[in-house]
Amino acid sequence: MTIRTPLFLAALLAVVLSLASREPGAAADATGPREVRVIWTESPQTTAVVAWSTTMGDDAGFVELALDAPSLASGTDTRRVDAQACGVYSGEHDDLSDLRYHHARITGLEPSTTIWFRVTTGGVASRVLHFTTAPADDRPFAILSGGDSRSDRAMRQAMNRRLQAIATARPDVLAFAHGGDYIRNGLDLGQWWAWLEDHQLVTTADGRVLPVVPTRGNHEGTGPLYDEVWARPGGAQAEDWFATKLARDVLLITLNSETATDGDQRDFLAATLQAHAGVPWKLVQYHRPIFPGVKTPGRAKSHWQPLFDEFGVRLALESDGHVLKRTVPIRGDARDDEHGVVYLGEGGLGVAQRTPEAERWYLQPPGMSRSAHHVWIVAFGPDGIAVEAIGVDGERLDTARIPPR
Ligand SMILES: [Fe+2]
The missing domain is CATH 2.60.40.380 (Purple acid phosphatase-like, N-terminal)
Structure with missing residues (x-):
């Protein structure tokens, strides 16, 4: 034992040093x-x-x-x-x-x-x-949804620790749909590096990683760096739209509000919704809100929302506004509890939160809005989709259920 103890201590020190080198903020040249x-x-x-x-x-x-x-x-x-x-x-x-x-x-x-x-x-x-990996059957599961992690690094890290706590407590949470605006300047490698380092905080203590379903935001710009970080999601450089069949009954379509929203992208959306007409739970995610809590609607509204309505999309995951909001079910420009789309958002993973314009018609009860950092848990089960907004301290900020039709 007298011989092994120094060796053990040396080994322990090596492990501690190696772990320390992986903390966010460590030098980039660590091996x-x-x-x-x-x-x-x-x-x-x-x-x-x-x-x-x-x-x-x-x-x-x-x-x-x-x-x-x-x-x-x-x-x-x-x-x-x-x-x-x-x-x-x-x-x-x-x-x-x-x-x-x-x-x-x-x-x-x-x-x-x-x-x-x-x-x-x-x-x-x-x-x-x-x-x-994602289920191919109808077993219950959940994803996290959130965006806008760009400006306040300390809050981003705090939110990432919250995501880790959720992932640790909820093995049914399988993936993390990020709605864009990861960083302030998407052409700045240093900012991406910091984001990627901070993203490691989401990994649980036992090494469970939440796969990211990435969305391009306006702060990502149009350069190649986004596609180098996310492995060119969707296949074509700077297009970054694709469909993810999350389960037998769940389709998530990721769109890019930062490029032409008509033309090829609208055709893709229409064809994908048509091809999956029989899938009961169709969701979309994109960066710029169509029913914003504080800004004006994105230019995608006229191109995409008619397709959401036509093909029965149930939930739209939005970012960019830096508020917490959940709309009433909407079809066209009116509340429609039977056939409407609920728009959730919109960006609270580490950027200063704005005050929503709470008087907007689509934010009235049973919708909601407030100013709070948050991440959404979107859970799929036999009773429909349960959505829950969680704050940085783990507080439940909102909860709602979207029933099956
Ligand atoms: Fe944005």
Whole structure:
């Protein structure tokens, strides 16, 4: 024991130092893969992108997967997927000039299955993490929804800790739909790096990661950096719209309010809603609100809202306004409890909150509005969709239920 104790202490110190180097705000040149995130776009039952960052040269690296942690540790029954994309991030930042992105698209997964994984670049492995694939059946599950995490870093970190607490308490929460405006200047690599570091706070103590379903906001700009962070969601550079079949009965369509909202994008929305006409729970997310709590409606209103109404969208997840709001069910420009769409939002993950214009007709009871940082829990079950707004201290700010039709 007298010999082993110093070795044990040295090993413990090494572990502590290694963990400390991964805290947000640590130097960007710490060795090893960093800022590991999982991204869902199409087919989250079978497919996910694992993305990470390094400063270790042009080794693209790889992901190792297993169905349990011991298998991953022992190297038995593991699968290796090489990163398909790797390059230097486009943004300029003196201290991060060699920071690289790595993207590994993983296919062939099974639904409702917990995937244990780690990433390796330059012979250095990340910590072991895990996430659960989306269900293919009608079992209950939930997602988090929120946006606008750009300006107040301390509040962003506090909200991320709240997201972590929710993920820890709620294993049914599978993913995190971010509504855009991650940072102030989407062309600034330093700001993205800080956001990605802060995003690690959402990961639970036992390594559970919430896959991100990303939305482009106006502060992301049109440059390539967004697509390098999120692995070009939707496939085409700077388009970033796609459909995510979250479960047998749930479709989430992510739209991009920061580019042309008619033309190809409107056609995509119409075709996707048509193709999924029989899916009972159709949701959309996009950045600029169509029924805002404080601003004027986004230009997408005339192009998208008629399709939401025509095809029975039930819930629209909006951001950008920096208020908490839930509208009455809306069809056209009137309340319609039977056929209306509820618009939830709108951006409270780390930006100063505004005072909503609470007298607007669509914010009247049973709708609501207030000024509060928040994240929405959107839970799907046999009784419909239960939505719940949670504040930074865990307080319940609002709750409502959207019944089946
Ligand atoms: Fe915005």
